[in-house]
Amino acid sequence: MFNSVYDVIIVGAGHAGSEAAAAAANMGSKTLLITMNLQNIAQMSCNPAMGGIAKGQIVREIDALGGYSGIVSDKSAIQFKMLNKSKGPAMWSPRVQSDRMRFAEEWRMLLEQTENLDFYQEMVSGLIVENGKIAGVKTSLGLEVRAKSVVLTNGTFLNGLIHIGEKQFGGGRAGERAATGITEELVELGFESGRMKTGTPPRVDGRSLDYSKMIVQPGDDNPEKFSYSNITSSLTEQRDCHMTYTSPEVHELLKEGFDRSPMFNGRIKSIGPRYCPSIEDKINRFADKDRHQIYVEPEGWDTVEMYVNGFSTSLPEDVQYKALKSVAGFENVKFFRPGYAIEYDYFPPTQLRHTLETKLVDGLFFAGQINGTTGYEEAASQGLMAGINASLKVQEKDEFILKRDEAYIGVLVDDLITKGTEEPYRMFTSRAEYRTLLRQDNADFRLTPKGHEIGLAKDDRLQRMEQKLKKSESLITFYKKTSVKPEEINPVLEENNSSTIKQPDKIFKIYSRPNINLEDILKINDAKTFIEENKLDSEVLEQAEIQVKYAGYINKEKNNADKLQKLENISIPENFDYSKLKSMSFEAREKLSNIKPTSVSQASRISGVSPSDISVLLVYMGR
Secondary structure: OOOOOEEEEEEOOOHHHHHHHHHHHHOOOOEEEEEOOHHHOOOOOOOOEEEOOOHHHHHHHHHHHOOOHHHHHHHOEEEEEEEOOOOOOOOOEEEEEEOHHHHHHHHHHHHHOOOOEEEEEOOEEEEEEEOOEEEEEEEOOOOEEEEEEEEEOOOOOEOOEEEEOOEEEEOOEOOEOOEOOHHHHHHHOOOOOEEEEEEEOOEEEHHHOOHHHOEEEOOOOOOOOOOOOOOOOOOOOOOOEEEEEOOHHHHHHHHOOHHHOOOOOOOOOOEOOOOOOOHHHHHHHOOOOOOOEEEEEEOOOOOOEEEEEOOOOOOOHHHHHHHHOOOOOOOOOOEEEOOEEEEEEEOOHHHEOOOOEEOOOEOEEEOOHHHOEOOHHHHHHHHHHHHHHHHHHHOOOOOOOOOOOOOHHHHHHHHHHHHOOOOOEOOOHHHOOOOOOOOHHHHHHHHHHHHHHOOOOOHHHHHHHHHHHHHHHHHHHHHHHOEEOHHHHHHHHHHOOOOOOOOOEEHHHHHOOOOOOHHHHOOOHHHHHHHHHOOOOHHHHHHHHHHHHOHHHHHHHHHHHHHHHHHHOOEOOOOOOHHHOOOOOHHHHHHHHHHOOOEHHHHHOOOOOOHHHHHHHHHHOOO
């Protein structure tokens, strides 16, 4: 059946697997995507949404590099919101509510139209490893498919175990069987494995809800979009979400089932996501709060199915139903399916290189929840990076790595392989020390040239980005060179309670004042004329405004990044013997020996390695 050797095999077709397959194939590698069910490609197993705090930045970065998550999100969106708009632009985070069925359909259509990509439906039950190098995969039917590199993106399917109250059964998702065999083989090869858990809330019939008792949560008045490409457009129509609250009565009803909860009676032994806890965990941990927010999110344009965000649970279904009926607006609720928790195998990511290739097996890559992360966006970005590097490895080209000051994706990968994780890892803006540089609005400036260089972002992407950059820079130059007279600007300044000027001043300086916005600048004749004559769109105007208002912060972060880059440039040989450094702490020697950092900068970020340990290392290396 498979009479040739593939360049890249992708195992699993979730968010990580889909991005990995698209990247490898689009870069010219002969690629095979194997999944247990081709009907569930890019399934949104949990909430029907993409983006959010820091996650929206990741989707923009994937798009800027030439990935597909942004395009699919735009094509299947039913609502758009820019979160944190009241804060500085480093915190602005785009988010879309998605049509679950259309999201999966759009992904499948894009993948089927991708050259160099084959599909096969079956469970991969083992790996073919020869002399420490990957050589292919084995399926549950006994087929052997040969490949030069393999990317594992198994999600929650590795020995997946679903919990609903006292009931537990094997499965990778509700209604789908677990994947077996791979964990055992990897452990036999010397990999360390662990268990994690995640959960999902009940889905309900929207026709049974009373929305008049809830608070409407509309989308933005002027919705934007995720993708920088011109093949998608902003929404002209949107669907509302709604918000309601739990109550002390709801909490008491839930507590009645705690003795039957797998989370509290010891049946679940693994750790769940700290920042997305189950409703029973919230009640237990935040006992002082008498209510928690519940968001009612439509699953699509045409379906009546609703996602009850904030009510993730593994309690028995009768307890879930009884408690949810006591939530305002849910008095007559009808369940489509109960919530559940799922435990699955993962492999601590300190066993990986920055390329997401494993240190133990040459040509084998891990991406997504197998690395201990949670979230579609985190998984998709890892899939993209693994697919890129698997393809580059086969083509015998230089590896592709993003640094912490270049992308949230760089922060994510570096955090995982340097620090590891013992609980499901989720991206936050606070994890990035250079978040003023890593804004959602400039992801194309940062990454499209890089994506184009490796053959992923197409020519039209690069040209579009260069045109936008050129226009933004020309507008900023205009602001810096052009002065405005007191008589023209003072009335505007007085309106905004800003101090007036006594002599002509540069527009850049006026614009940099916190209480002056674009609307005020457009009252200056020269500025309005320049913008109109050059036909500058909202993207360019917003980009220029950010560059003007945050110039000081941006320059400061750039300087800090440049200083850190000096340590990044001091590489550490792979076979470096840390046991010789007797002046270094035992913990530091142990962790450095296990993780094998590639640079002094990476070594400094490892938990348990102190500044004095780094000083010892630098002295030993003659620095």
